[in-house]
Amino acid sequence: MRTLLHVDMDAFYASVALRDRPDLIDKPVLVGGATRGVVLSATYPARVHGISGGMPMTRARRLCPEAVVLPPDFDAYAETARGIRAIFESVTAVVEAASIDEAFLDITGSLRRLGDPVGIGELIRAKVFDEQGITCSVGIGPTKFVAKLASNAAKPDGLREVTPGEVVPFLHQLPVEAMWGVGEATAEKLHRLGLHQVAELAYTPSETLQRAFGRHQGALLHDLAWGRDPRPVVSRPPERSVGSEETFGRDTDDETVVRRELLRMADRTASRMRAAGVMGRTVVLTIRFADYTQITRSGTMRELSDASGEIHARAIALWEALALRRARIRKVGVRVQGLVDRSEAHLQPELGEPEQGWREAEQAMDAAVARFGPKAVQRASLTRSRNHAEIERPDRAVGFSWPTNEPTLEEPSR
Template identity: 65%
Template sequence: MILHVDMDAFYASVEMARRPELRHRPMFVGGAQRGVVLSANYEARKYGVEGGMSSVRARRLCPQATVVPPDFDTYQMVSRGVFAIFGTITQQVEAASIDEAFLDITGSLRRLGDPVAIGERLRAQVTDEQQVTCSVGIGPSKFVAKLASTRAKPDGLLAVRPHQVVEFLHPLPVEAMWGVGPSTAGRLRQLGLVHVADLAHTPRATLQRAFGARQGGQLHDLAWGKDTRRVVPEQVECSIGAQETFGRDTDDVELVRVELLRLSARVAARMRRAGMLGRTVTVELRFADFSTISRSTTLSGPTDVTDEIFDGGWRAFRALNLQRARIRRVGVRVEGLVEADKAFQQPPLDAPDKGMREVEVVADQVVRRFGPAAVQRASLTRR
């Protein structure tokens, strides 16, 4: 069971979250006088403004549109937050772009329930934590899930069950097919193939003679919903992180400290599971007004030990010197990852033969066997 998640007008949505006054008027992200439109909100799209269009043409189509220059650092930060939410559902996540991903949730169904419930939970969490919307398509293959998310836009969800695939696909125009651009679509229409059903009922050999063995065969298979491609997660992550939104905004420093420890333990466990070490610890904070800041610190050496990650994160938090700021969400991320068996580590001369890392490795084994509550730090058992 595959989910395809596609953010709605991502760059524009991030800017509207920062500037709510733009929500109900046409706007786009890009150059004001030169350059191209990177993302347009749906109000601007009513006038024909689209991504990839020149800014000059966009201003001609919609003179009243507000033009916002891009802020890629903020877009990357929001994207990391969205992908962190994906990680709470499944580790089988394949990034298609900064604002689009496939999730294989087959292994999560027993834990989280029905696919539609999982998709709605994901959409609600993205909206609540990142203040942007996404559309979700659910299907038995990447191809069907991708088409379903396109049909669900904007801010919707569409599930196509295995027995519904043919009924869903066949009425669609051939342009909806994956890999069918304007040139291929024109050739298909010249052959009288207008809908996916027409493709499906054309002999495979005929399509292969017209478009070649590979493309013709693929067109025929996809027209019947046959797609064997799997979700392929990144083999080596450039960073590993976790975040948590408080039940209510807080300025309690002790509560933040405990949550930083909890997140550090979660990140460290993920790093050990992935066989990675890192030495740059970043703390991200989102405040009650939805503004976001981050602060990083570099450790003396690469690590995957909870206490060392927490110490770095706590130092980074204290360096912000916040004065009773009300915090909505806190996150911990370790960057600059290297494979554990290739990393050089210089232990201090007085280091014991076995330390906290060995304790945590054993705790990982117990948790895997008996569940997350089997071994915990005492400070994290108190609410």
Template identity: 60%
Template sequence: MKPSDAAPGAARRRVILHVDMDAFYASVELRRRPELVGRPMFVGGERRGVVLSANYQARAFGVVGGMPSSRARRLCPQAVAVPPDFDAYTEVAAGIGEVFESVTAHVERASIDEAYLDVTGALRAFGTARALGEYLRALIADEQGITCSVGIGATKFIAKVASGQAKPDGLVEVPAGAEPAFLHPLPVEQIWGVGESTAGRLHRLGIVTVADLAQTPVPALQRVFGPHQGALLADLAWGRDTRRVLARPGERGVGCQRTFADDLDDPARVRAELLRVSATVARRMRRAGVLGRVVTLTVRFADFRTVSKSATLSGLTDGTDELYAQALALYARLGPPRTRIRRVGVRVQGLVEAGKAYCQPPLDAPERGWREAELAVDEVRRKFGSHCLDRAVLTRRGRDPAPARSLMEAQSAPPGHPWG
């Protein structure tokens, strides 16, 4: 990477988010062990093995991921060790991935608990990158019960450093052109790829801060670190990074999945949860300004057997009732469940921008119907919080939602409709 390589990027500034979960494994465990909140804890072996993740109370004693559990115990004898549950972490990570893909198709998963998002094309729906970042943070906290930190910048490197500065549970945006002012006060250890060994060599050269590194002649760095690494260090010290977000192949979709605290076998509760996830997917689609026609239902059973069914609608939609009706139909195709249900998910693909699509309403549809009602509810929830208004059936434990109706039937809002 050469300084000249970054010049074309200035003409078309990218907007990159780096989203990093805060103490991911530990946060997932604390979600189901609330009695440990505020106490030092780590995920890993009690006496043997390594620490996978530690909460911030344990980190205050020097406990960090990757260290032997025996050392963690010496540093913080009162810390509680929790054995890892990788199935739980994978499920939470999948749910977070659904949130990412609801705003952009350009998602690069760097690991199970962090990702880069190129949101350059998604800003029209959110106004600003900061608003989009806060939306993602709120959605992940609401749906998964864990926090994350978000960094925003014009490059992956700047976004990554910014998310580190935002920890825990924060957001830092580096405006275009402010990269040197943001980077230069930081220690050189903040530079991508600078580990303990490289930092030691830099310190011996009198290079302690990123500003020191930026002012060091490139040939001097190349003599010590080699032609490639020396030039790379110089570029990063000025915030130059030409790497693009590398999205995984596959069609973009908008989805949501919900893992239950207790496995379900009550058909009424299963239908209520299908309505809940369908409503969430529909809201995300409207927020992202997309319509879709391919609906996929995924069900995971208590024995971890997972099945999926898909169907293609006759037209495009972002409506809750259409998605819920299709989810119910797909669920019926599975037949009577042989065991309890652990998780359900709904995903919509075949997306098009809402502003470029035409949907033919039924001939007898009123001028204003359920779509306008849902848009109004979206606005109320945006202003006053996601729990301020919901379908009544989703606020009453155990009540069975009414069978989903077509949009034309739903316009008349008969008694027993899911909004009732």
């Protein structure tokens, strides 16, 4: 029998933003672009108005006109996430991050050292609040599925333990919408079958569910309704990447504007790589069109680099290979993957290459910007008017993403 925890930060982006704005703690606050994009996070005073993450910002502003909108700060989120993970790893080595703001912990091997599960959960909550200044909710259960639902039941800023003997009563009183992976489409199909509670789902023969949802999904629904979830917590090293992305103030088909913003994103990405002390070789270009469809293209540089020019050159080559004609663009992004620490990077200088080059010049630019502000040193082409490229959804910074093996019946809305 395993003892698992699911730890979920409460309104993570908004909570991090409010650390510097205590005057907004009891007010409705949204994190995202002021007029475009979606709500990335909403405080609980905002959620009472029906606002949720993934909702278009325009709709959220209509639901709660008095809400305060704050821009996201992905640098702060990444730094906070690293601190939180360190807290988790001080409790157990078996940590599986499901996203930047939630993780599963297998504390079976920590019980003898740290005490009972509730005590461990409260220890984590206290450390997160003391060290990071935000709250979290903890769910305890014998499976990942039950622990996840327990943390949802504990929100906000709470703890809920579901013992093995309480699993079935706990699950069967829930609506089917609470099931892992059940979105609007699946819930509607379950309702058409007359299934509204998890108890009704559990007592439906597995064969019936498999005929309605397919062999795998039907069996999964039936097993989860009885709390059967054999998947272990699996620790994975984070896939490190650094990137920037920007949503235009309005859709554009002007290739000059797109190219200029790709330079800006490459410049910003390279600067963040140098600040983080990393280098990379794989450049990923992201393009989102006006109809919200999105494509990504990747390519490798000649060698590991953190230089703006080299990253930009590869991004432009990827853009030109798309051969788009008057396509209306909503967002562009440049990301570098496959990072290694600069101290571990082997660079082979070319014959006749000067000892001092663009990399050293950009390091000097970084120092000037750090001391005198972002406008201390700029590329001439980036000082032009940005009427067509007003930032509405600030870009992602140093990112850490973990793959997950959660069961999904459909793509969840974000």
